[in-house]
Amino acid sequence: MGHSDPSVAEEEVTESIYTPTTPIKILLSDTDRVKRLKNDIGVLTIDNWLKMACNERRYPDPRPAEYQEHIWMDYQILHSDFNQQLFNLLSISESQWALGVAKYNEQYRSKAGGKELERPNLKAFYALMRFIASPDRSNEAWVAVWR
Numbered sequence: 001m002g003h004s005d006p007s008v009a010e011e012e013v014t015e016s017i018y019t020p021t022t023p024i025k026i027l028l029s030d031t032d033r034v035k036r037l038k039n040d041i042g043v044l045t046i047d048n049w050l051k052m053a054c055n056e057r058r059y060p061d062p063r064p065a066e067y068q069e070h071i072w073m074d075y076q077i078l079h080s081d082f083n084q085q086l087f088n089l090l091s092i093s094e095s096q097w098a099l100g101v102a103k104y105n106e107q108y109r110s111k112a113g114g115k116e117l118e119r120p121n122l123k124a125f126y127a128l129m130r131f132i133a134s135p136d137r138s139n140e141a142w143v144a145v146w147r
Contacts, residue, residue, distance in 0.1 A: 054074075
């Protein structure tokens with residue numbers, strides 16, 4: 001486990017701080033779709049997490065009175081699974097994770113408007129979490145995680 005920042009209160013990693021995007025709950029009720037999606041994604045590593053999270057699929061909109069199809073990132077459907085995997089891969093403390101989510105929300109999160117779904121900036125989220133997990137917090141280290 002990484003060292004925690006003493007200025008950040010230790011808190012349990014919960015769904016409320018787990019994700020920079022709102023879950024698509026109605027799709028999660030389709031267990032076969034979720035199972036197929038998890039099988040398609042396979043094993044996540046530090047090196048393929050971003051690529052796999054950014055995969056996009058088109059689904060018919062399951063909400064009543066909506067007839068269009070939306071393209072959703074795999075991350076938007078399996079956000080907690082992706083985040084749990086990233087949390088485990090980075091071996092960071094819960095307070096470091098909470099700090100990363102708070103910084104992401106402050107700097108990068110933009111709320112969706114109207115009927116649009118929120119599109120998380122996963123490149124920024126991933127880079128921020130890698131930086132927080134790094135023992136080197138220099139400007140050079142920050143530039144390196146964006147490459």
